[in-house]
Amino acid sequence: MTILDKILAKKQQEITELKRSYQRHTNRKKSPVSLYRAFQQSERMNIIAEFKRASPSKGSINIDADPGIHTKMYEQFGANAISVLTDQPFFQGSMGDLQRVRQGVDIPVLNKDFILDEIQIDRALDYGADVILLIAAAMKPARLEQLYRYATELGLDVLLEIHTEEEATIANDLNANLVGINNRDLKTFNVDLATTERLAERIQNPATLLISESGMKTTADVERVQRAGTRGILVGETMMQSSDLKQTFDELRIPLHEVSLHER
Known part of the structure; x- marks a missing residue:
């Protein structure tokens, strides 16, 4: 059983409990903000800065960080959006983290989780998310399309995550306008930036905004995925490990040079 298999099995248990106990609430203060439109307007590499306490591959990363304070610094130093990892068993996150972040920042917020059911999308909306993540590897294409349509009809943006050529075809079939290319193989958690280079050219719609996810550490890394045609990085x-967030943002927020689909 892969790491992804274990996560998805646990997530199904969580969904069963969620359906039994979750009560919808409508106290969000404003309608979702479009990450897609915001990122189209930027002249520098768009950064989705993630709040992630831990991971299955690395264990504890910054377990005691305060989500409100930490992500406010992200915004201050140049983040274009915030990703909040809300899975608890494997990443030590929570919807409380998402709520704290939403209260503290004005930029779009992504609920990053392993979303398999409409009730998780309802909850993301209730807690103030502007964007949700849907992972192509986590479900069959027909189910992915159902959840994609459900979220967009609620006014949420969807970051559709792919890792293989087959999943790129699924993204094309959906005509997804936000595609995240995950350089991390969720079955092994190995990271390879060549994944972005390989899959970016498979996306057919020139209006699709590409986000490269995982493995960004240096200016050279960002330049590499920017040449492949990305306008954003996660x-x-x-x-989470940076000792100088301002410097880290300065190194990664490189100027964007327009790269059309046909030049990728």
Whole structure:
């Protein structure tokens, strides 16, 4: 059984409990903000800075960080959006973390979790998320399309995560406007930036905004994925472990040079 298999099995148990106990609430203060539109307007590499306490591959990363304070610094130093990892068993996150972040920042917030059911999307909306993550490797294409349509009809952006050529085809079939290319193999948790280079050219719609996820540590890393055609990067461990967040952001927020789909 892979790490992803274990996570998904646990997530199904969580969904069963969620359906039994979760009560919808509508106290969010504003409608979702479009990450897609915000990222199209930027002249520098868009950074989705992630709040992630731990991971299955690294264990504890920054377990005691305060989500409100930490992500406010992200925003201050140049983050274009915040990702909050809310899975508890494997990443030590919570919806409380998401709530704290939403209360403290004005930029789009991504609920990053292993979403398999509509009730998780409802909860993300209730807690103030503007964007949700859907992982192509986590479900069959028909189910992925159902959840994608459900979220977008609620006004949420969807970051559709892919890792293989087959999943790139699924993204094309959905005509997804936000595609995250995960350089980390969720079955082994190995990271390879060549994944972005290989899959970016498979995305057919020139209006699709590409995000490279995982493995961003240096300016050279960002330049590499930018040449492949990305307009954004998702950065977790590098941010959570940084001893100088301003310097880290300065190194990663490189100027964007327009790269059309046909030049990728």
